[in-house]
Amino acid sequence: MRFFVLAVALFLSSSVFAQFTPQSVSMPKPAYPASQAGTQGHARISLKIHNDGTVSDVKALNATQPVFGDAAVAAAQQWRFKPWDVSADQPAVVEAQNDMIFTPTQPSKESVQLTFTQTTYQSCSALNEEVSQFRRDHPTRPLIDMKSFAITRVAVMFPALSGKKDYTEGLSKADELEKALPEIVQKCQANPKAAYADYLPRSTKLYL
Structure with a gap:
């Protein structure tokens, strides 16, 4: 069975740096939990993006099912972004949130x-x-x-x-x-x- 997982655009948590958005290099989608076959779900995560392109402190803020939160966190831990130079407008660490929507497709x-x-x-x-x-x-x-x-x-x-x-x-x-x-x-x-x-x-x- 195939599933679509929509990763909604990053929401920056700090308004001070709202004009700076890290550029994604790789954002693997989470695996759809097999135990939730036929169920649409949602998860929101928070994470910190570092200027070397890595992420840390990935957490599930809420989810319709715990397994959706686990899947979202596991995927986000693999995300990578384009490194940037630290400046007054580009902080060393950016806090962000992301919504993921899990939608099952019709199996053949x-x-x-x-x-x-x-x-x-x-x-x-x-x-x-x-x-x-x-x-x-x-x-x-x-x-x-x-x-x-x-x-x-x-x-x-x-x-x-x-x-x-x-x-x-x-x-x-x-x-x-x-x-x-x-x-x-x-x-x-x-x-x-x-x-x-x-x-x-x-x-x-x-x-x-």
């Missing part, structure tokens, strides 16, 4: 189905390795943020996103999937030769 049925099939029919042993790595890299994040589970959630939501089924029903099925994840992980760990799809909730399989 073919791309969703292909990725979903590749994901769900993987072996439990492969899923177990992914879970272990995910826990090491992201010990506090929910299981639904793991790639395989996030892809499954997108597939569950697709009928609703494409207008073929009720959106509220899609959200309900996605919630059922998320609640079932600990049990799915437990069963896969006990039966590594089985397939991940074997342990999806029956209601999820029927819905798909």
Whole structure:
């Protein structure tokens, strides 16, 4: 699934230097959080831009969901600007804010189905390795943020996103999937030769 992320122009925090705007060199867009499939969101960040072109103190001021704030901060930490000479009109550090709007686009049925099939029919042993790595890299994040589970959630939501089924029903099925994840992980760990799809909730399989 593809997503558009709009990074709105920088808003300088200090009116004293409002006439000076650092020139961007690289402003990577944030990755759309997979756990928020089908959800439009917003995040506002603050940051300091230094005259050598680097940034620091990137913080999320507010966000419709914490994951949108995290994604915005992670992207902004990679931003770089054209260095400038410090002068009376060009300070060594400029404080700024930025708004980012996360808007999901319509996924194609073919791309969703292909990725979903590749994901769900993987072996439990492969899923177990992914879970272990995910826990090491992201010990506090929910299981639904793991790639395989996030892809499954997108597939569950697709009928609703494409207008073929009720959106509220899609959200309900996605919630059922998320609640079932600990049990799915437990069963896969006990039966590594089985397939991940074997342990999806029956209601999820029927819905798909």
